[in-house]
Amino acid sequence: MKTYILTSQRFAGEIQFKFDLNDSLIGFEIQAELDEKQTNYFFNNLPRTLGAAVAMTKNPGATMKLELMPQDLSFDVFYNQYGYKVGKQQAETQYKKLSDADKHRVIMSIRPYKRYLTRTGVAQVWPERFISRKYFETDWNKA
Secondary structure, three states: OEEEEEEEOOEEEEEEEEEOOOOEEEEEEEEEEOOHHHHHHHHHOOOOEHHHHHHHHHOOOOOEEEEEOOOOOOHHHHHHHHOOOOOHHHHHHHHHOOOHHHHHHHHHHHHHHHHHHHHHOOOOOOHHHHHHOOHHHOOOOOO
């Protein structure tokens, strides 16, 4: 089973899609704030395959992004990738409070955040602060 996260600039939150080994949709979970028009669009265009989900993001004017969720969302993966080994207990407490979608976003934002630090010379924040202050919501490629 593969899990993908759909995000967009036009709504807050994420939509998770679960696909089987044949790339057929087997489930989805909406963790987003959708207005009535967006909800109707989503249910009228529900992708039944991974290819259809990818095609949704390629439509002209589409602001959607589809990313594969890593299988291992454990705290150890985050902590080792983050690399700043301080305040482990506090960071782990904050990390456990996150949804799987947010854990995915945290892990995926580490590399762009580190490039930002290298580019600007700014000091790296403690891992607990990175999570609690939602640094993972920042687009570090544009910062």
